[in-house]
Amino acid sequence: MQQRVEFHARADRALHNPQIRSNFRYAMDGLIDKRKRSFPDLDELNRLRLRCAEIRVNALSKLPELLEQLEACCTKNGIQVHWAETVGEANRIVLDIMNRHNAKLLIKGKSMVSEEMELNHYLEQQGIECLESDLGEYILQLAGEPPSHIVAPAIHKSRQQVAQLFKEKFPDIPYSDDVDRLTRNARHILRRKFYEAPVGLSGVNFAVAETGTICLVENEGNGRMCTTIPPVHIAVTGIEKVVEKLSDIPPLLSILPRSATGQHITTYFNMITSPRKPGEKDGPDEVHLVLLDNGRSRIYEDQELIATLRCIRCGACMNHCPVYTRIGGHAYGTTIPGPIGSILEPQKAGLDRYGDLPTASTLCGACGEVCPVRIPIPALLNRLRFERVRQDHTGVTRGQGSQRDPWEARIWKGWSWMHANPAIYRLGIGLAAGLRWMLPKRLGAWTRVRSAPRLAAKSLHKLAREKGLDHE
Amino acid sequence: MSLRTGFPEQPARVYFFGTCLIDLLYPEAGLAGIQLIRREGVEVIFPQNQTCCGQPAWNSGYRDEARAVASAQMACFPRDYPIVVPSGSCAGMLRHHYPELFQGTPQHKASLAFSDRIFELTEFLVQVLKISLSDVGKPVKVALHVSCSARREMGVAGDHQALLRQLKNVELVEPRRREECCGFGGTFAVKHPEISAAMVEEKATELVATGADTLVSGDCGCLMNITGHLGYRKETLQGSHIASFLWERTNAAES
Amino acid sequence: MSDARSNILARLRAGKPDMPAASEPTQIPLAGWDLHERVRQFRKKMESVRAEVHVTPRESWLALLRRLVAEKQISTLLYAPDGPLGEALFQAWESPGESPLIARSETLEEWKEELFFNVDGAITSSRWGIAETGTLVLWPTPEEPRSFSLVPPVHIAILEAGDIYNTFADLIEKEKWNQRMPTNALLISGPSKTADIEQTLAYGVHGPIELVIIVVTEEN
Known part of the structure; x- marks a missing residue:
């Protein structure tokens, strides 16, 4: 119940914040339009979506074998592979590597898994500084806020808000709300950090089992910096990010940036297969790959819900979600917001914790329509609505049945009984029509912004009967 | 599907x-x-x-x-x-x-x-039925709202449009962000009334901005939601189910 | 940690759901352009992301390079003397006094400060190009390390027109990447950029602010 109150309170706050509303509306309109323009050929888009879904389904169908193959190839190439069942274990692995190198500064590229791990918070408690280097993430770190979008983390902030933040944190740099100027200032500040940092951390977009290759998609170059300049590189990933073959990569690379931001390709696609080899002049001497489970293997067990794990984190579902557009990413209270977050996070953390999220959708279908790997998000939202109130305790989803409210359950029982018994139904609507003058003018929250619907004097059942349409 | x-x-x-x-x-x-x-x-x-x-x-x-x-x-x-x-x-x-x-x-x-x-x-x-309609109504400007299920689950947005386009005195317009949900979502409107309200407000604003006389939709859920809000705002835009609208426009006896 | 490994794998094996058998993969039509069209597409796509592209016959690329370096006032241009362009570049500037070229054969750690703060630009070869997306493909080597194309504010890349493939899929397959992945393979499509503030594009956030590509052709 606590979470319910929180979600509603946060959503409500966002709804009444005109800055949030206009920032998201503007940004989402732009992203929707850019995506649309990047797929001028709908037949190509459909084929590409089919192909990418096949690639992800194939990878999931062989997941344990591919993880072993990935590990074997990485190890052979000199990449050290670590396995973590929980966020705590993954954090510990990163800390151990830091400690082994006596490293006090970690420079980070964009990684949603590290957000999931709350790695910054953990390492800072151990006296290690974590510095985000993706511009959006860096802005949020300065502001002390979590990301509100997985691709464009600072999308809720306006230029002026960013400028104000820079002024507070760096009083020596002259104030400017010019985007180029702000970007140049960030370059200047972070360059020094790339230069100094002993360890760099990145996420992983795809891990290729066949070759043991870590693939990173990015525009800024901070990902390349984090994986090239510091002597140690740590990549963290969920276990589901593996694909079987190198030839699986081009279709995924073709659909990911277009779905995310409408770019035909990102500036950099960085494929890392080993640490610095003898004779090479740069690149990290050590590369570590941390494979995190954190509930994913449980999602894996369900034939339908496994589709959640296909996600390639493009963010198109949130860009197209009318609910996300209204309330923004922070309202969800999860690492990953929006439609994919509303199916993923309750499965990972439990429906007892995030049981409200599957209901925060009109099931309009926009998310499923744009998903590049064809995750049937609306169907999975519906499935989790079932899981949150089911009583038989036979499924695998954590927190199953936790949102069942006896009062609500009784209403549905009654509703079902009435609609499964035609005579009762007809009696009911007959009575309602006869007594419609008694109906209240106010119907709770509905009439706060709407006039009350008016019952018709005669139901269609009655009209049809009068017209003799009820028999052949 | x-x-x-x-x-x-x-x-x-x-x-x-x-x-x-x-x-x-x-x-x-x-x-x-x-x-x-x-x-x-x-x-x-x-x-x-x-x-x-x-x-x-x-x-x-x-x-x-x-x-x-x-x-x-x-x-x-x-x-x-x-x-x-x-x-x-x-x-x-x-x-x-x-x-x-x-x-x-x-x-x-x-x-x-x-x-x-x-x-x-x-x-x-x-x-x-490959129906062919002949319009007997007065010139009117109609804004079409296709429900999300009609558009995405049933794929019949084109059929909605095709029918209205057969009516020679009907000027058909569609609102900006026509593909966006009106915020009804069945029990969603009850469970998350504030979000639903924010959605219907924007949808209604876009529909009013078309300058249409009539709002037509093939789904009563959307109609109830949108016209309910239009009524609350005392807008003049009236809603009609597409079946009612087509029947009234093409039935000489009743028009 | 081996516990985590075996626990995760055991759970995945135990829980593996029935998956539909793999069907024939959906075919995605690939572009089949000729050389001329490949160059044109490459250029169009690269320019759309604000890279500077020059297409020039073999005999004049060095003259073009000299002009560009002068125009951009690049006074220190990092190059790889033992790389594929080393010799040609070395001879490109007549008097050593005029030459902007600098070479460093040490490891990164030994001259990091200079690389980060005192180099105007770097010039590298390119292994391949991709027409469909307007992409340079680099497989950095000991002679031409990966930081050349990353740290200095200007990156000049020389690309042989004949090395441009239609698509990434085509390139991976024909060059048998899966049998010989290098330490680091890079696809570069434009200068470094960000849209993290109000979705407004800004260039040169961390990597090169300018990407200049000279496509060398055999025809006049």
């Missing part, structure tokens, strides 16, 4: 599934739908035992309760006539979700055969 690709020849008779919202709030839309079909020489049967497709319970996670209601509906339409539904949302439930609802039950096969007979009204008028 796949969209229909081929369509049958015009049948001699069809069943009509009126939907609970139409039954209670917009019966004239149901009747108009029936009359449109009958005018094309097809007999229409309205089984009295029908109630609701069960979608409210299905979308709320109460699957046993939804299944009980769905079973009762399937029993109402025993012969193999097509079943016409004047709602994209209810048609989507009957066509796509009944087989999911009955998955693993003895009724699964029956649900597949049943779902195959479901046609959304505008789809049926355009694709099966």
Whole structure:
């Protein structure tokens, strides 16, 4: 119940914040339009979506074998592979590597898994500084806020808000709300950090089992910096990010940036297969790959819900979600917001914790329509609505049945009984029509912004009967 | 979930599934739908035992309760006539979700055969009856709102448009962000009233901005939501179910 | 940690759901352009992301380079003397006094400060190009390390027109990447950029602010 109150309170706050509303509306309109323009050929888009879904389904169908193959190839190439069942274990692995190198500064590229791990918070408690280097993430770190979008983390902030933040944190740099100027200032500040940092951390977009290759998609170059300049590189990933073959990569690379931001390709696609080899002049001497489970293997067990794990984190579902557009990413209270977050996070953390999220959708279908790997998000939202109130305790989803409210359950029982018994139904609507003058003018929250619907004097059942349409 | 690709020849008779919202709030839309079909020489049967497709319970996670209601509906339409539904949302439930609802039950096969007979009204008028309409109404500007299920689950947005375009005195407009949901979402509007309100406010604003005289939609859920808000705002824009609108525009006797 | 490994794998094996058998993969039509069209597409796509592209016959690329370096006032241009362009570049500037070229054969750690703060630009070869997306493909080597194309504010890349493939899929397959992945393979499509503030594009956030590509052709 606590979470319910929180979600509603946060959503409500966002709804009444005109800055949030206009920032998201503007940004989402732009992203929707850019995506649309990047797929001028709908037949190509459909084929590409089919192909990418096949690639992800194939990878999931062989997941344990591919993880072993990935590990074997990485190890052979000199990449050290670590396995973590929980966020705590993954954090510990990163800390151990830091400690082994006596490293006090970690420079980070964009990684949603590290957000999931709350790695910054953990390492800072151990006296290690974590510095985000993706511009959006860096802005949020300065502001002390979590990301509100997985691709464009600072999308809720306006230029002026960013400028104000820079002024507070760096009083020596002259104030400017010019985007180029702000970007140049960030370059200047972070360059020094790339230069100094002993360890760099990145996420992983795809891990290729066949070759043991870590693939990173990015525009800024901070990902390349984090994986090239510091002597140690740590990549963290969920276990589901593996694909079987190198030839699986081009279709995924073709659909990911277009779905995310409408770019035909990102500036950099960085494929890392080993640490610095003898004779090479740069690149990290050590590369570590941390494979995190954190509930994913449980999602894996369900034939339908496994589709959640296909996600390639493009963010198109949130860009197209009318609910996300209204309330923004922070309202969800999860690492990953929006439609994919509303199916993923309750499965990972439990429906007892995030049981409200599957209901925060009109099931309009926009998310499923744009998903590049064809995750049937609306169907999975519906499935989790079932899981949150089911009583038989036979499924695998954590927190199953936790949102069942006896009062609500009784209403549905009654509703079902009435609609499964035609005579009762007809009696009911007959009575309602006869007594419609008694109906209240106010119907709770509905009439706060709407006039009350008016019952018709005669139901269609009655009209049809009068017209003799009820028999052949 | 796949969209229909081929369509049958015009049948001699069809069943009509009126939907609970139409039954209670917009019966004239149901009747108009029936009359449109009958005018094309097809007999229409309205089984009295029908109630609701069960979608409210299905979308709320109460699957046993939804299944009980769905079973009762399937029993109402025993012969193999097509079943016409004047709602994209209810048609989507009957066509796509009944087989999911009955998955693993003895009724699964029956649900597949049943779902195959479901046609959304505008789809049926355009694709099966190949209806041709002649407009007898005065010039009017109409804003179309296609429900999300009509657009995405049933793929009939084009049929909505095709019908309205046949009316020579109708200027058809669509609002900005026409593909965005109006915020109804069934029980969503009850569980998350504030978000739903924010959505319907924007939808109504875009519809009013078209300068249309009439709002037409094929789904009573959206209509109830949007016109409810328009009424609350005391806007002059009036809403009409597409069946009512088509019938009024083309029935010389009543116009 | 081996516990975590075996626990995760055991759970995945135990829980593995029934998956539909793999069907024939959906075919995606690939572009089949000729050389001329490949160059045109490459250029169009690269220019759309604000890279500077020059297409020039073999005999004049050095003159072009000299002009560009002068125009951009690049006073220190990092190059690889033992790389594929080393010799040609070395001879490109007549008097050593005029030459902007600098070479460093040490490891990164030994001259990091200079690389980060005192180099105007770097010039590298390119292994391949991709027409469809307007992409340079680099497989950095000991002679031409990966930081050349990353750290200095200007990156000049020389690309042989004949090395441009239609698509990434085509390139991977024909060059058998899966049998010989290098330490680091890079696809570069434009200068470094960000849109993290109000979705407004800004260039040169961390990597090169300018990407200049000279496509060398055999025809006049």
